[in-house]
Amino acid sequence: xxxxxxxxxxxxxxxxxxxxxxxxxxxxxxxxxxxxxxxxxxxxxxxxxxxxxxxxxxxxxxxxxxxxxxxxxxxxxxxxxxxxxxxxxxxxxxxxxxxxxxxxxxxxxxxxxxxxxxxxxxxxxxxxxxxxxxxxxxxxxxxxxxxxxxxxxxxxxxxxxxxxxxxxxxxxxxxxxxxxxxxxxxxxxxxxxxxxxxxxxxxxxxxxxxxxxxxxxxxxxxxxxxxxxxxxxxxxxxxxxxxxxxxxxxxxxxxxxxxxxxxxxxxxxxxxxxxxxxxxxxxxxxxxxxxxxxxxxxxxxxxxxxxxxxxxxxxxxxxxxxxxxxxxxxxxxxxxxxxxxxxxxxxxxxxxxxxxxxxxxxxxxxxxxxxxxxxxxxxxxxxxxxxxxxxxxxxxxxxxxxxxxxxxxxxxxxxxxxxxxxxxxxxxxxxxxxxxxxxxxxxxxxxxxxxxxxxxxxxxxxxxxxxxxxxxxxxxxxxxxxxxxxxxxxxxxxxxxxxxxxxxxxxxxxxxxxxxxxxxxxxxxxxxxxxxxxxxxxxxxxxxxxxxxxxxxxxxxxxxxxxxxxxxxxxx
Numbered sequence: 001x002x003x004x005x006x007x008x009x010x011x012x013x014x015x016x017x018x019x020x021x022x023x024x025x026x027x028x029x030x031x032x033x034x035x036x037x038x039x040x041x042x043x044x045x046x047x048x049x050x051x052x053x054x055x056x057x058x059x060x061x062x063x064x065x066x067x068x069x070x071x072x073x074x075x076x077x078x079x080x081x082x083x084x085x086x087x088x089x090x091x092x093x094x095x096x097x098x099x100x101x102x103x104x105x106x107x108x109x110x111x112x113x114x115x116x117x118x119x120x121x122x123x124x125x126x127x128x129x130x131x132x133x134x135x136x137x138x139x140x141x142x143x144x145x146x147x148x149x150x151x152x153x154x155x156x157x158x159x160x161x162x163x164x165x166x167x168x169x170x171x172x173x174x175x176x177x178x179x180x181x182x183x184x185x186x187x188x189x190x191x192x193x194x195x196x197x198x199x200x201x202x203x204x205x206x207x208x209x210x211x212x213x214x215x216x217x218x219x220x221x222x223x224x225x226x227x228x229x230x231x232x233x234x235x236x237x238x239x240x241x242x243x244x245x246x247x248x249x250x251x252x253x254x255x256x257x258x259x260x261x262x263x264x265x266x267x268x269x270x271x272x273x274x275x276x277x278x279x280x281x282x283x284x285x286x287x288x289x290x291x292x293x294x295x296x297x298x299x300x301x302x303x304x305x306x307x308x309x310x311x312x313x314x315x316x317x318x319x320x321x322x323x324x325x326x327x328x329x330x331x332x333x334x335x336x337x338x339x340x341x342x343x344x345x346x347x348x349x350x351x352x353x354x355x356x357x358x359x360x361x362x363x364x365x366x367x368x369x370x371x372x373x374x375x376x377x378x379x380x381x382x383x384x385x386x387x388x389x390x391x392x393x394x395x396x397x398x399x400x401x402x403x404x405x406x407x408x409x410x411x412x413x414x415x416x417x418x419x420x421x422x423x424x425x426x427x428x429x430x431x432x433x434x435x436x437x438x439x440x441x442x443x444x445x446x447x448x449x450x451x452x453x454x455x456x457x458x459x460x461x462x463x464x465x466x467x468x469x470x471x472x473x474x475x476x477x478x479x480x481x482x483x484x485x486x487x488x489x490x491x492x493x494x495x496x497x498x499x500x501x502x503x504x505x506x507x508x509x510x511x512x513x514x515x516x517x518x519x520x521x522x523x524x525x526x527x528x529x530x531x532x533x534x535x536x537x538x539x540x541x542x543x544x545x546x547x548x549x550x551x552x553x554x555x556x557x558x559x560x561x562x563x564x565x566x567x568x569x570x571x572x
Contacts, residue, residue, distance in 0.1 A: 003560060005305050005507075007090055007267050008568050009033055014087060018412045020077040021084045024062055025091065031056050032095040037364070037570040040096060044367055047218050049176075050102055058132020062088075063106060069114055070414035072126045079414040080114075082318045086260045086311065093264025097371040098218040100261045102134055105173030107257065109135025111250025112182040112198045114419040116237040121200050124234075125180055133179030137254075138201070139247055142170035142223065146380070148196075148247055153185030155197050155231060163187070163231040165199065168211070168223060175222025176210055178203045182237060183226070184247055196243035200235045201226065241423075248424035252332055255379035256318065259311045259335035262343035262375045266304050269368040271568040273297070273350035276357050278565035293353050294558050300349040301561045302511040305503075306494050307339045307346075313497035319409035321417050326430045327403075330392045330489065337385035338486050340375040347372045364570070386482040387475065391427045393485045397459050401431035408500055435488065438495040445505060446548035447512035448495070454519045455488045457543045465535045480526040487519050510557045513547035520544040 002011045009029050014022050031053075032040065042048075057063055066085055068078040085107075092100035113125045113135075125135070144150040153167035165185055175181065180200050187195040201208060207230065211223040238246045274297060277287045287293055314331040321328045347369055351358045358365045376382050439455070442448040461481075471477055491512070498508050520543070526532060527540035 016410045064129040089257045089260035090264040093261035094268045101219045106135040108137035108254040109182050112237045112246045115246045120234040128179040134174045136174040136178035136181040138169040138181045138183035140171040155185050156188045165226045165229040168225040170223045172222045175224045176220040194240045198238040198243040199231045245424045249421040255336040258375045259339035262340045265368045266346045269365045272365050273354050274564040277353050296349045300346045303346050306511050307342050309494045309497040313493040316406050316409045320406045333385035333388045390482045396432045400434035403433040435492045438492045445509050447509050451516050474531045477529045483522040506553050506556045516547040
């Protein structure tokens with residue numbers, strides 16, 4: 001039996017998309033399936049460059065179709081559509097993060113271009129995409145990381161209206177092959193933020209020097225150096241504060257992709273893990289007869305379902321965003337931080353079950369166990385994104401505003417607002433719809449009701465025991481609060497999507513039993529913080545709840561997990 005909640009290449013038919021999207025997604029799945037598991041693993045282990053995959057993508061015009069906004073499109077099927085981009089992320093994650101990474105950094109490299117008013121650069125980018133070229137995002141530096149206030153990429157005026165750029169960049173994906181690299185730097189003749197510049201460079205130019213791949217992987221995460229690279233007017237994408245905004249807004253677009261890549265990794269690993277465990281006998285019993293094994297695999301399954309529900313619903317807020325609705329700026333770091341760390345938990349739970357099997361060289365799982373670690377650490381650490389999420393805590397929990405319901409967004413529309421987000425500031429003024437109705441709709445589900453008690457308790461904490469001025473400098477304590485808040489937001493969008501998709505109530509109840517445990521664990525962590533006040537400690541202990549147990553419900557969910565055994569295995 002095929003589980004409708006998980007991606008299965010054997011039965012995948014994205015019929016909810018338009019015909020060309022459907023064809024391209026299915027063609028991508030078929031390319032990987034035809035390549036086979038042995039070749040996929042060997043390419044990963046030998047760190048082979050992705051030339052054959054990029055040839056396939058160029059032949060099918062895959063990147064050009066999915067990543068060309070309608071404003072510069074040559075064909076009616078070209079648009080920037082977050083729903084189908086998310087679907088492709090999941091497929092790439094399912095087969096290997098190296099493929100996803102080449103696509104992801106192409107998205108980042110295009111961000112400053114599609115936000116630019118430079119028509120020549122936009123036309124050039126569209127032409128490069130149509131030829132199957134990849135792109136790169138030259139922001140990070142070895143000494144400063146992504147601290148764009150401190151960039152050492154210097155642009156010196158050349159006396160003819162252009163510049164000569166010199167400096168180096170580090171951690172730059174596709175830097176070995178990009179037809180266009182969006183590079184962030186600063187002018188030597190202008191002080192402060194007015195001197196920032198985003199410009200387009202070509203990795204094949206003689207003044208562009210590729211230093212090395214800084215990781216041991218097919219992902220070409222480069223260090224490159226520019227030495228007197230000529231930057232003309234047609235190469236300048238943004239100047240001054242607009243360049244700063246373009247950097248942050250590009251990351252807003254790109255970081256969303258990490259959640260669905262994490263989902264794809266977990267799905268493939270789950271098929272392997274359940275099949276192995278369900279067919280292995282220890283001490284005369286199938287491994288899956290042991291209660292702790294069933295719990296771990298069931299927890300992994302419902303966590304993965306939660307990842308998918310949250311991410312699918314977040315797509316709708318991305319696609320419906322506008323100048324007067326910027327709620328996506330909360331849900332975006334949530335997908336990057338919360339969904340990807342959930343992915344780590346899913347892999348760890350399964351790995352505890354399959355143990356040594358997870359190291360074997362002929363498994364996808366061995367690759368997944370490594371690659372799942374990278375996603376929480378890309379496009380800002382978990383801590384950076386948690387700190388960002390905290391900016392929205394009070395408005396989200398305590399000051400809801402009126403919004404029309406956001407519908408499911410699977411329509412073939414261009415998400416143009418993502419490239420005109422405007423200044424990257426004003427986060428504290430963003431308002432949200434009331435989170436409570438999503439919970440009210442499932443008030444009769446025992447563990448949803450139990451978690452609602454904890455969410456209401458968090459509101460009381462914010463009103464009566466929130467960190468004061470001195471504690472606000474204690475990031476360690478604040479991050480614990482952020483984890484509690486993130487759980488409420490995570491649960492809210494899960495419930496919204498569960499209602500839209502008529503999710504099986506057993507699965508939802510089992511998922512929320514996990515979330516109740518998670519909230520309790522973070523509350524205990526907050527209790528133990530050195531700077532927690534007595535009032536905060538008392539609140540934390542009072543917020544601990546025991547989930548509502550139901551042996552029959554758990555058995556029914558386990559049957560769904562066990563049914564995954566043998567439903568998918570990649571051809572050799």
